[in-house]
Amino acid sequence: MTTKKEIVDKETCPAQALLKMLSGKWKPEIFRLAVKAPLRFSSLLRTIEGSNKQALAVALRELEEVNLLKKIVIRQKPLHIEYNLTTKGEALIPIFLQLENLA
Amino acid sequence: MTTKKEIVDKETCPAQALLKMLSGKWKPEIFRLAVKAPLRFSSLLRTIEGSNKQALAVALRELEEVNLLKKIVIRQKPLHIEYNLTTKGEALIPIFLQLENLA
DNA sequence: TTTGGTAGTCATAATTTTCTGACTTATTGC
DNA sequence: GCAATAAGTCAGAAAATTATGACTACCAAA
Numbered sequence: 001m002t003t004k005k006e007i008v009d010k011e012t013c014p015a016q017a018l019l020k021m022l023s024g025k026w027k028p029e030i031f032r033l034a035v036k037a038p039l040r041f042s043s044l045l046r047t048i049e050g051s052n053k054q055a056l057a058v059a060l061r062e063l064e065e066v067n068l069l070k071k072i073v074i075r076q077k078p079l080h081i082e083y084n085l086t087t088k089g090e091a092l093i094p095i096f097l098q099l100e101n102l103a
Numbered sequence: 104m105t106t107k108k109e110i111v112d113k114e115t116c117p118a119q120a121l122l123k124m125l126s127g128k129w130k131p132e133i134f135r136l137a138v139k140a141p142l143r144f145s146s147l148l149r150t151i152e153g154s155n156k157q158a159l160a161v162a163l164r165e166l167e168e169v170n171l172l173k174k175i176v177i178r179q180k181p182l183h184i185e186y187n188l189t190t191k192g193e194a195l196i197p198i199f200l201q202l203e204n205l206a
Numbered sequence: 207t208t209t210g211g212t213a214g215t216c217a218t219a220a221t222t223t224t225c226t227g228a229c230t231t232a233t234t235g236c
Numbered sequence: 237g238c239a240a241t242a243a244g245t246c247a248g249a250a251a252a253t254t255a256t257g258a259c260t261a262c263c264a265a266a
Contacts, residue, residue, distance in 0.1 A: 008139050014202035019122065019131045025224070025252095028122045036111045041243055052225060057244060067206070078241045079233050088206050098198050099117035103170070103191050128254065144213055155255055160214060181211040182263055 018092075021066040026051055026059040034069060035093060039083040068092070121195075124169040129154055129162040137172060138196060142186040171195075 022028050029048055033039060044056055060083055063069040068089040074080035125131050132151055136142060147159055163186055166172040171192040177183035 008135060013135060014205065015199035016131050016135065018202050018205075019125055022122055023126065028119050032111060032116060032119065042241095052227095053244070054226080054246085055224065058224090075233075077234060079231095079243065081243065091205055095198060095201050096118035096121075099121050102117065102121075102194055145211095153255095155257095156214070157216090157256080158254065161254090178263070180264060182213065182261095184213065 021063075021068060024059060024062070026055050027063060030056070030059055030063060031068060031089070031092075034083060034085050034089065038072075039069075041081060124166075124171060127162060127165070129158050130166060133159070133162055133166060134171060134192070134195075137186060137188050137192065141175075142172075144184060 022031060026048065030039070030044065033044070033047065039060075041056065041060070044060075045051065045053060048056070060069065060071075064071055064083075067086050069083045070086050072082045072084060074082060125134060129151065133142070133147065136147070136150065142163075144159065144163070147163075148154060148156060151159070163172065163174075167174055167186075170189050172186045173189050175185040175187060177185060
Protein backbone atom coordinates (compact mmCIF):
# COMPACT_ATOMS: atom_id res chain seq x y z
CA MET A 1 0.00 0.00 0.00
CA THR A 2 1.11 3.50 -0.74
CA THR A 3 1.38 5.82 2.21
CA LYS A 4 2.37 9.35 3.07
CA LYS A 5 5.74 7.96 4.03
CA GLU A 6 6.83 7.85 0.44
CA ILE A 7 6.18 11.47 -0.33
CA VAL A 8 8.09 12.33 2.77
CA ASP A 9 11.19 10.24 2.12
CA LYS A 10 13.63 12.72 0.75
CA GLU A 11 15.81 10.48 -1.36
CA THR A 12 12.98 8.81 -3.22
CA CYS A 13 10.35 11.51 -3.34
CA PRO A 14 8.83 11.25 -6.81
CA ALA A 15 7.19 14.64 -6.65
CA GLN A 16 10.51 16.33 -6.07
CA ALA A 17 11.98 14.34 -8.93
CA LEU A 18 9.20 15.41 -11.26
CA LEU A 19 9.45 19.05 -10.28
CA LYS A 20 13.15 18.88 -10.98
CA MET A 21 12.66 17.24 -14.36
CA LEU A 22 10.27 19.97 -15.43
CA SER A 23 12.02 22.91 -13.82
CA GLY A 24 13.19 25.85 -15.88
CA LYS A 25 11.64 28.52 -17.97
CA TRP A 26 10.76 26.50 -21.05
CA LYS A 27 10.45 22.84 -20.13
CA PRO A 28 6.83 22.94 -18.95
CA GLU A 29 5.72 24.62 -22.16
CA ILE A 30 7.73 22.24 -24.32
CA PHE A 31 6.26 19.26 -22.54
CA ARG A 32 2.77 20.66 -22.94
CA LEU A 33 3.23 21.11 -26.67
CA ALA A 34 4.66 17.61 -26.96
CA VAL A 35 1.39 16.25 -25.61
CA LYS A 36 -0.32 17.75 -28.64
CA ALA A 37 2.03 16.65 -31.39
CA PRO A 38 5.62 15.68 -32.18
CA LEU A 39 7.95 18.63 -31.95
CA ARG A 40 10.32 20.07 -34.53
CA PHE A 41 13.11 22.38 -33.48
CA SER A 42 12.46 25.20 -35.88
CA SER A 43 8.71 25.26 -35.47
CA LEU A 44 9.13 25.19 -31.71
CA LEU A 45 11.34 28.22 -32.04
CA ARG A 46 8.61 29.99 -33.96
CA THR A 47 5.82 28.79 -31.68
CA ILE A 48 7.25 29.55 -28.27
CA GLU A 49 7.22 33.29 -28.08
CA GLY A 50 10.27 34.82 -26.46
CA SER A 51 12.39 31.71 -26.60
CA ASN A 52 15.66 31.19 -28.44
CA LYS A 53 17.74 28.40 -29.93
CA GLN A 54 20.00 27.95 -26.95
CA ALA A 55 17.13 27.82 -24.49
CA LEU A 56 15.25 25.25 -26.55
CA ALA A 57 18.29 23.12 -27.29
CA VAL A 58 19.17 22.88 -23.61
CA ALA A 59 15.60 22.22 -22.54
CA LEU A 60 15.09 19.53 -25.19
CA ARG A 61 18.32 17.83 -24.26
CA GLU A 62 17.42 17.81 -20.59
CA LEU A 63 13.94 16.47 -21.26
CA GLU A 64 15.58 13.74 -23.30
CA GLU A 65 18.05 12.97 -20.51
CA VAL A 66 15.28 12.36 -18.01
CA ASN A 67 13.47 10.21 -20.52
CA LEU A 68 10.38 12.34 -21.02
CA LEU A 69 11.10 13.00 -24.68
CA LYS A 70 12.75 10.89 -27.33
CA LYS A 71 14.60 12.30 -30.30
CA ILE A 72 14.03 10.82 -33.74
CA VAL A 73 16.27 11.64 -36.65
CA ILE A 74 14.58 11.56 -40.04
CA ARG A 75 17.02 11.43 -42.93
CA GLN A 76 15.22 13.35 -45.66
CA LYS A 77 15.64 16.15 -48.17
CA PRO A 78 16.59 18.63 -45.48
CA LEU A 79 17.51 16.93 -42.22
CA HIS A 80 14.53 16.52 -39.91
CA ILE A 81 14.47 15.82 -36.23
CA GLU A 82 11.39 15.05 -34.19
CA TYR A 83 10.85 14.96 -30.48
CA ASN A 84 8.10 12.71 -29.14
CA LEU A 85 6.83 11.89 -25.69
CA THR A 86 8.25 8.66 -24.30
CA THR A 87 6.09 6.10 -22.53
CA LYS A 88 7.08 7.76 -19.30
CA GLY A 89 6.03 11.12 -20.68
CA GLU A 90 2.67 9.73 -21.75
CA ALA A 91 2.21 8.26 -18.29
CA LEU A 92 2.29 11.74 -16.82
CA ILE A 93 -0.70 12.95 -18.78
CA PRO A 94 -3.47 11.29 -16.77
CA ILE A 95 -1.79 12.37 -13.56
CA PHE A 96 -1.58 15.97 -14.66
CA LEU A 97 -5.20 15.86 -15.73
CA GLN A 98 -6.24 15.20 -12.17
CA LEU A 99 -4.91 18.60 -11.24
CA GLU A 100 -7.95 20.01 -13.02
CA ASN A 101 -10.00 19.31 -9.96
CA LEU A 102 -7.96 21.30 -7.50
CA ALA A 103 -9.48 24.52 -6.26
CA MET B 104 -14.99 13.37 -19.62
CA THR B 105 -11.48 14.66 -19.28
CA THR B 106 -9.41 14.76 -22.43
CA LYS B 107 -5.96 15.70 -23.61
CA LYS B 108 -7.43 19.00 -24.69
CA GLU B 109 -7.26 20.36 -21.19
CA ILE B 110 -3.58 19.75 -20.65
CA VAL B 111 -2.96 21.42 -23.95
CA ASP B 112 -4.97 24.56 -23.38
CA LYS B 113 -2.39 27.11 -22.39
CA GLU B 114 -4.47 29.45 -20.31
CA THR B 115 -5.95 26.81 -18.07
CA CYS B 116 -3.24 24.18 -17.98
CA PRO B 117 -3.24 22.94 -14.40
CA ALA B 118 0.11 21.22 -14.71
CA GLN B 119 1.79 24.47 -15.64
CA ALA B 120 0.05 26.17 -12.76
CA LEU B 121 1.25 23.54 -10.32
CA LEU B 122 4.81 23.66 -11.58
CA LYS B 123 4.76 27.40 -11.15
CA MET B 124 3.36 27.20 -7.63
CA LEU B 125 6.13 24.85 -6.57
CA SER B 126 8.98 26.40 -8.51
CA GLY B 127 12.07 27.65 -6.77
CA LYS B 128 14.87 26.21 -4.75
CA TRP B 129 13.03 25.64 -1.47
CA LYS B 130 9.32 25.32 -2.12
CA PRO B 131 9.31 21.63 -3.01
CA GLU B 132 11.18 20.73 0.15
CA ILE B 133 8.98 22.95 2.31
CA PHE B 134 5.86 21.40 0.85
CA ARG B 135 7.24 17.93 1.41
CA LEU B 136 7.95 18.66 5.06
CA ALA B 137 4.51 20.18 5.49
CA VAL B 138 3.02 16.83 4.48
CA LYS B 139 4.68 15.35 7.56
CA ALA B 140 3.81 17.93 10.15
CA PRO B 141 2.95 21.59 10.72
CA LEU B 142 5.91 23.84 10.12
CA ARG B 143 7.55 26.37 12.38
CA PHE B 144 9.82 29.02 10.98
CA SER B 145 12.81 28.49 13.23
CA SER B 146 12.76 24.72 13.11
CA LEU B 147 12.46 24.86 9.33
CA LEU B 148 15.53 27.03 9.30
CA ARG B 149 17.39 24.41 11.30
CA THR B 150 16.01 21.49 9.31
CA ILE B 151 16.55 22.65 5.76
CA GLU B 152 20.26 22.54 5.35
CA GLY B 153 21.73 25.44 3.42
CA SER B 154 18.65 27.62 3.59
CA ASN B 155 18.29 31.03 5.19
CA LYS B 156 15.64 33.28 6.65
CA GLN B 157 15.04 35.30 3.52
CA ALA B 158 14.69 32.23 1.35
CA LEU B 159 12.24 30.57 3.71
CA ALA B 160 10.22 33.70 4.35
CA VAL B 161 9.73 34.28 0.64
CA ALA B 162 8.95 30.65 -0.10
CA LEU B 163 6.45 30.40 2.77
CA ARG B 164 4.71 33.59 1.70
CA GLU B 165 4.43 32.40 -1.87
CA LEU B 166 3.09 29.00 -0.83
CA GLU B 167 0.53 30.87 1.24
CA GLU B 168 -0.40 33.12 -1.67
CA VAL B 169 -1.22 30.17 -3.90
CA ASN B 170 -3.20 28.61 -1.10
CA LEU B 171 -1.07 25.53 -0.52
CA LEU B 172 -0.15 26.52 3.03
CA LYS B 173 -2.07 28.43 5.68
CA LYS B 174 -0.45 30.48 8.38
CA ILE B 175 -1.67 30.22 11.93
CA VAL B 176 -0.60 32.71 14.57
CA ILE B 177 -0.50 31.32 18.10
CA ARG B 178 -0.40 34.04 20.75
CA GLN B 179 1.66 32.45 23.48
CA LYS B 180 4.62 33.04 25.76
CA PRO B 181 6.93 33.63 22.82
CA LEU B 182 5.05 34.30 19.60
CA HIS B 183 4.43 31.14 17.63
CA ILE B 184 3.49 30.76 14.02
CA GLU B 185 2.53 27.54 12.31
CA TYR B 186 2.17 26.69 8.67
CA ASN B 187 -0.20 23.89 7.72
CA LEU B 188 -1.26 22.36 4.45
CA THR B 189 -4.56 23.72 3.18
CA THR B 190 -7.27 21.48 1.78
CA LYS B 191 -5.83 22.18 -1.64
CA GLY B 192 -2.39 21.19 -0.41
CA GLU B 193 -3.75 17.94 1.01
CA ALA B 194 -5.45 17.24 -2.28
CA LEU B 195 -2.09 17.14 -4.01
CA ILE B 196 -0.78 14.29 -1.89
CA PRO B 197 -2.62 11.40 -3.57
CA ILE B 198 -1.76 12.82 -6.97
CA PHE B 199 1.91 13.05 -6.14
CA LEU B 200 1.85 9.52 -4.79
CA GLN B 201 0.90 8.23 -8.21
CA LEU B 202 4.24 9.43 -9.49
CA GLU B 203 5.75 6.49 -7.62
CA ASN B 204 4.76 4.23 -10.44
CA LEU B 205 6.61 6.06 -13.20
CA ALA B 206 9.72 4.42 -14.57
C1' DT C 207 9.55 49.63 30.54
C1' DT C 208 13.10 46.53 29.82
C1' DT C 209 14.48 41.91 28.39
C1' DG C 210 14.27 37.72 25.72
C1' DG C 211 12.52 34.85 22.24
C1' DT C 212 10.20 34.02 17.66
C1' DA C 213 9.47 35.67 13.29
C1' DG C 214 10.40 38.08 10.23
C1' DT C 215 12.15 42.61 6.54
C1' DC C 216 15.48 45.07 3.74
C1' DA C 217 19.43 46.44 0.89
C1' DT C 218 23.18 44.71 -1.20
C1' DA C 219 26.09 40.99 -2.96
C1' DA C 220 26.87 36.59 -5.07
C1' DT C 221 25.31 32.99 -7.88
C1' DT C 222 22.65 30.72 -11.34
C1' DT C 223 19.86 30.90 -15.43
C1' DT C 224 18.82 32.68 -19.57
C1' DC C 225 19.75 35.44 -23.85
C1' DT C 226 22.22 37.13 -28.01
C1' DG C 227 24.58 36.65 -32.11
C1' DA C 228 28.26 34.49 -34.53
C1' DC C 229 29.77 30.12 -35.80
C1' DT C 230 29.47 24.70 -36.82
C1' DT C 231 27.65 20.23 -38.49
C1' DA C 232 24.88 17.27 -41.34
C1' DT C 233 22.30 16.11 -45.38
C1' DT C 234 20.49 16.51 -50.19
C1' DG C 235 20.40 18.18 -54.87
C1' DC C 236 22.80 20.51 -58.52
C1' DG D 237 32.61 20.56 -54.91
C1' DC D 238 29.02 24.15 -53.66
C1' DA D 239 24.67 26.02 -52.07
C1' DA D 240 20.62 25.61 -49.25
C1' DT D 241 18.13 24.17 -45.22
C1' DA D 242 17.59 22.21 -40.50
C1' DA D 243 19.56 21.73 -36.25
C1' DG D 244 22.25 22.89 -33.43
C1' DT D 245 27.03 24.85 -30.30
C1' DC D 246 29.69 28.41 -27.95
C1' DA D 247 31.37 32.53 -25.42
C1' DG D 248 30.25 36.56 -23.33
C1' DA D 249 26.39 39.66 -21.69
C1' DA D 250 22.12 40.34 -19.34
C1' DA D 251 18.58 39.07 -16.28
C1' DA D 252 16.55 36.52 -12.67
C1' DT D 253 17.10 34.02 -8.43
C1' DT D 254 19.16 33.26 -4.08
C1' DA D 255 22.26 34.42 -0.05
C1' DT D 256 24.12 37.46 3.70
C1' DG D 257 24.02 40.16 7.55
C1' DA D 258 22.06 44.01 9.85
C1' DC D 259 17.88 45.61 11.38
C1' DT D 260 12.67 45.56 12.92
C1' DA D 261 8.07 43.94 15.00
C1' DC D 262 5.48 41.62 18.23
C1' DC D 263 4.27 39.59 22.54
C1' DA D 264 4.75 38.16 27.52
C1' DA D 265 6.85 38.13 31.92
C1' DA D 266 9.39 40.52 35.31
